Amino acid sequence: MTQLISGAFDYTVKEASAMKAKGSNEGAVILLVDEADALAQSRETAEMHHEDVSGVNAFIRGVDRLANERLPAAVIMCTNRYEALDPAVKRRSAEHLIFGRPDDDGRRALLGPRLAELGFSDADVDAIVAATGPRNGLPGFTYSDLTQRLVPSIVLDAYPSKPIEPARAVAIARALQPSPQFKDQR
Incomplete structure (x- = not known):
């Protein structure tokens, strides 16, 4: 190393x-x-x-x-x-930049264009944004939760023979758990 x-x-x-x-x-x-x-x-x-x-x-x-x-x-x-x-x-670091989990606007900016291509309305996107925010004491989704877990899960749920349906996508978002916050063990 x-x-x-x-x-x-x-x-x-x-x-x-x-x-x-x-x-x-x-x-x-x-x-x-x-x-x-x-x-x-x-x-x-x-x-x-x-x-x-x-x-x-x-x-x-x-x-x-x-x-x-x-x-x-x-x-x-x-x-x-x-x-x-x-x-x-x-x-030795000159700058520390901290990027937290995306808020509603961040999730909407990330998901909106991707879901609009699939025919989702603004109301459909808003429902998924709400479903991926903080809930039941859990933090909201991370950027990677959205791009590497949620969107592929939505696509795979419909593959190979069904259309992607907004109501089903919201149900998938509600069923997924966000990545847990890291807890340093030291």
Whole structure:
């Protein structure tokens, strides 16, 4: 893992150094790390294997190298477990952006165009938006709940021989449970 992390930063440094050498103020290299908690988990965790600790150390060295060389590069880390990140990684971040679950407007903006293509009216979309919001003490649906679970469930319910029906889609939305909120176990 340490070699892979170091390799990713080496590549980022190489590309950013080439941009810097051109003297252009346009463009930058972005190193996107999805599920960042898997690479930069807190070294304070008792169960961490020594290779995991080495990987976090390599990650921190890579971030420091980009900063020290003042390269046109950014490291963007995505996680739904911010609290699991190593404190040294958090200290090095310039910005923290938090994206919560979508509210009614967010769910409508995401689902509306997709469902309109299937012939759903605005009232049909509103009914699904309501069915995917917070209910019975549960949080509302996440963006991935909507795009990776709900919409495919609606389509698969009708496949291969039935039309997609708004009333059935609402029933499917009501039957699905939203992803639970993450609870940090540390």
